[in-house]
Amino acid sequence: MKKCIILANGKPPQKSIITFFQKNGYDTLICADGGANSALKLSLTPDYIIGDLDSISKAALKKFENKSKIIQHKRQTDTDVEKCLKFAINKKFNEALLIGVTGDRLDHTFCNLGIVLKFFAKINLSLIAENSYLKPYAHNVELKSIKGEIVSLYGFDSKTKITSKGLKYPLNNISLPFGKKESTSNVSNSNRVCIKIKNGVIFIIRDFNTMRKHGLFQFD
Incomplete structure (x- = not known):
């Protein structure tokens, strides 16, 4: 059973939440573009950084350029979270946990809840927002x-x-x-x-x- 965590550029989670899931089989960390900034703050090293790379900081890019696989997709027809999910599905991951997909931008939060509906039939999805756990x-x-x-x-x-x-x-x-x-x-x-x-x-x-x-x- 292949499981991954997708860390987006919303409100950073507590590190203990991520490590809890990592200890329970979610052993691949995929950052959606600026999610790498949160990974840097949390002292986590992503396995992959995926997106159009317009949100990742110079510091995060420098830190991870030789440690993470960085995949740039410039297309604007899907969000960075969608790009990560398509990658996970293509790589035959069975489950993905979405973290950092909520925060100050209500439009982004609403969009990401819609993404759960859009993709849950293709990959087993769950989502953490603050201290709430959502599953479809x-x-x-x-x-x-x-x-x-x-x-x-x-x-x-x-x-x-x-x-x-x-x-x-x-x-x-x-x-x-x-x-x-x-x-x-x-x-x-x-x-x-x-x-x-x-x-x-x-x-x-x-x-x-x-x-x-x-x-x-x-x-x-």
Whole structure:
């Protein structure tokens, strides 16, 4: 199982978050252009730096020019994060964790959430934003949980039907169309949360620190 971390040019994450995933099999670090600046600040060495290279600092470029594989794509028809994902798919990576894809620019954040929807069928994707862990699902899933864990669910259209077991506020074959209905801050009341999904995709967002503390990540 090949796994990679894609570090973008948004708000830098805590280094401990990256090292946690590196210790759990995400052993290739790909920086999306200016994500290399964050890698430099965090004393991390990327395996690859990919993008149009208009955001990487001179200091980062000098630091990594002989240590990382630098791949420049000047095309402007896709974002640097998309370039990294296309590279990962081409290199047969099975999973990619997106970090640094949120921050001060709401348009960039919104774009990157859209990229998750665009690519999740081609590569197993997850995303870290601050202390939140987001993962898309288009199939039935059983989540390892603890009582009291916050579990938020978001759908996108009225066709997608969701049924839950193990949540305080149960969902029974209902849709969560974006902008109309959601299941924010639902609460686990079991050590297993089962979600059945029909005809679409949903985002499930959980707290990273809770998951790490209680061993709730289900790594393959």
